[in-house]
Amino acid sequence: MTLSTSHRQPLADEITAKLRAMIHSGEWPLQQRIPSEPELMAKLGVSRGTLREAVKALAHSGMLEVRRGDGTYVRATSEMSGAARRMYQDHTEEHILEVRVGLDTQAARLAARHATDDDVSALRALLAERDAAWHAADYAAWARADWGFHERVAQASRNPLLHELYVSFGDVFHDDLLKQHVRAGFEGLPHEGHDTLVDAIEARDGDAAVASVNRNLNSCSEWLGA
Structure with missing residues (x-):
């Protein structure tokens, strides 16, 4: 029937x-x-x-x-991320970066408070993977590792809503990295917002973590305006 x-x-x-x-x-x-x-x-x-x-x-x-x-x-990975990804198509890179500033800095501050030793080890492993890929000119792997690093910082915040919002930036962030790496003078292994951020997270220094993120995103903003 x-x-x-x-x-x-x-x-x-x-x-x-x-x-x-x-x-x-x-x-x-x-x-x-x-x-x-x-x-x-x-x-x-x-x-x-x-x-x-x-x-x-x-x-x-x-x-x-x-x-x-x-x-x-x-x-x-969720309806919210899917809706956010569609919304980003209607906004400029500058607007997206401005939103990222809020998410990145809060994720960094919370990660400095809540990250475990496993989180710190995973972050350093992703940076090592990113460095190796850059030196091997494997830019797709470099972009994946760089994004994976930032997503893991958001995960280490232990705020599932913030993490989910951050994950929704995945495609936009990854595509932007692949566009930037071909620009003359682009530095694919910035110390700020990466190595210094992990150091601050490991030291439980929220202010230093936020400062590192801000310096990195300010650099990104300069690239967008170049």
Whole structure:
């Protein structure tokens, strides 16, 4: 017997929630293609129509992107991040940087208060990865490591809302880095806002952490105005 729309909707909602949880947990990383329809239908035990309804809902929220002939990709880890990412398309780089100033400085101050030894070790490892990639001229890996560093500082703030807001900058931040590295005189391994920031976080010095971030973002602002 064919299920009516009234019966199918709760199932679609359930599958949407399951897909959302897979994305949010990191099972499907950002920018990566999710499994094919046949794989997901078998894994979730649902029909193609129900699965497509769930995917459509998450695509509408900005979490997924359906690319014809290529597959479906993860675009954000939550509806809030997806909505924010769409909003950024309507604003200038200067406006985005001004918002980042608020998020970065607060993340730095909170990280100086709450970061664990594991956080500090992870931050230093990301900087080492960033340095190696820059010297190897692997600029895609350099940009990923640089973004990963800043995202880990936000995570170390232990404020999940701030972290989620910060993650929504991922695409914008990554794309901007890849644009900047080709500009003459660009320094891809700035000490401010990176090494000095980790030192301040490890020393539990919130003021020094904020000052390091401000110096780095002021430099970014100068590049945008150049």
